[in-house]
Amino acid sequence: MLAVAQKLGYRPNASARTLRTQRSKVLGIVLPTLENPVFAECLQGMAGATAEQGYAIMPMTTQYRLDTEEEAVRQLLSFGVDGVALVVSDAGSSRAITLLRSETVPYVLVYNRHPAHPCVSVAGDAAMHEIVGRLVDLGHRRIAMVCGRLTASDRALQRHLGFCEAMDQAGLTPRPLIEVPFVETATQDIADVLRTPQRPTALVCSNDLLALRTMRAAHECGLSVPQDISITGFDGIGLARDLTPRLSTIAQPNAEMGRAAVTWLLDGVNSRRHPSAADSITLPHRVRWAESCAAAPTHP
Amino acid sequence: MLAVAQKLGYRPNASARTLRTQRSKVLGIVLPTLENPVFAECLQGMAGATAEQGYAIMPMTTQYRLDTEEEAVRQLLSFGVDGVALVVSDAGSSRAITLLRSETVPYVLVYNRHPAHPCVSVAGDAAMHEIVGRLVDLGHRRIAMVCGRLTASDRALQRHLGFCEAMDQAGLTPRPLIEVPFVETATQDIADVLRTPQRPTALVCSNDLLALRTMRAAHECGLSVPQDISITGFDGIGLARDLTPRLSTIAQPNAEMGRAAVTWLLDGVNSRRHPSAADSITLPHRVRWAESCAAAPTHP
DNA sequence: TTGAAAGCGCTAACAC
């Protein structure tokens, strides 16, 4: 009989099953953008892990816009997803999360870190300490940080905080933050700083894409990386390894983070015990030290 | 009454509606991987276009594996998607497509080009002619192509064909193809060629990721780009613009291609007239000429 | 204009 069904090409109807069981076997995913490989890699990990368990994913992108975050969650809810994994701009104030909680749909945050929510993340501040420490060991004293708009992301904020702490601990004064519009290709703001007489000898960037652009800016100012200036990134996107010079960065296990998030979520769905803040997961990061950093120039 | 429903937080149940209307408002997407930004950018375009129309997407990745392509389609079918946009390895022999046709689910291929299927793509062969032509104009004679495994993708094959034709037309003999394992970080095969006495003065790569790795290989051989060797890519991933040196490449409108594919698909779903091969769309590409290319060295 | 009823295809419960 089973064989007959097979032969006739019978395929159970998912919506009927969903209607009956109240389980859609779909997870909603909310991400800022797929244009940053860090999120694409993460989504790839999620796709792999869910497929293994017969689940599908439904991704929505927000362009870092708060209203879009909420709208995305609303949409996912209306599609009846069994759970949601999200990367939000600011976990503390996210209306998207509020919505999720009010509907008692299980959710997990990824990359965000917040004591009140279940999160899968890395210790961004500790990572910053490590990378700044290395630069200091190499003789760098004038170190500045390059950031996207801080208000756009609690991750950037946390990384900046870690940077300031680390500088403080090393007895150094952090240079003024170089804030770059997130989406644009402009290198002007960075170049301006690099043309000052007491320019930094090292630039710590809040993500790899920004680091790439910073390397570009250095080049346009006639500076060589790493001879004249050291540059570091954050995220560990795959591409960074193939760059010339190879980018020093904090490598996060992006695909793993995605896997961990959906696995946790699925456990929650199956056991009917929603992921809780107390069980938040911190995955190990790795300082991937590479060619974009060297000892501070002796005659700056 | 509507207001009351609103106030009570009423949210129509998607699976009940789907069951009744036989319309899920979900499109399936099949992609090789999200690790290559070209597909991530495309998916981003798809996400945007579908969201605007109240549709959701369900992506599956195949890692370029044929059996996974078929399995992905099978899964999507069982989830009851209204249509499928796919990037397959080889449109001519894809069992995934056969499956789709047998179920009469509307589908559109993206990046693939094949006379028997509805496709959204760019003219890869013509693009190759243009880029080779430019190199020849700059005095390059010894030009070789770097490719992923040809068998893995009809796109690579087509690009290679275009390369050979263009070389032929210029009265030049194509150098032996440099075939690189697609996923690995190895630069050895490329470096080997670059260390031969009559090394190529230009390397044409079948995609941007490979071009990045090729730049790396050149660097490791002590060659400067573009002074000693010119390098071109294909795809136009966003990152290429921020590289140093900026990568010359064939820029495809990746997000646009995604948008066009799902828009076409949705038109098909709504009008009940499936996208047909005869209406295939060729989007314009652009040769993005940049710093990674220069005149052939006079004393090679 | 408003209301009632049938049925989409499945699963779970219960009867045989």
Next chain:
DNA sequence: GTGTTAGCGCTTTCAA
């Protein structure tokens, strides 16, 4: 075991 049935929440049709 094997068969029957109710009902998940919606849309559509037909009746009042």
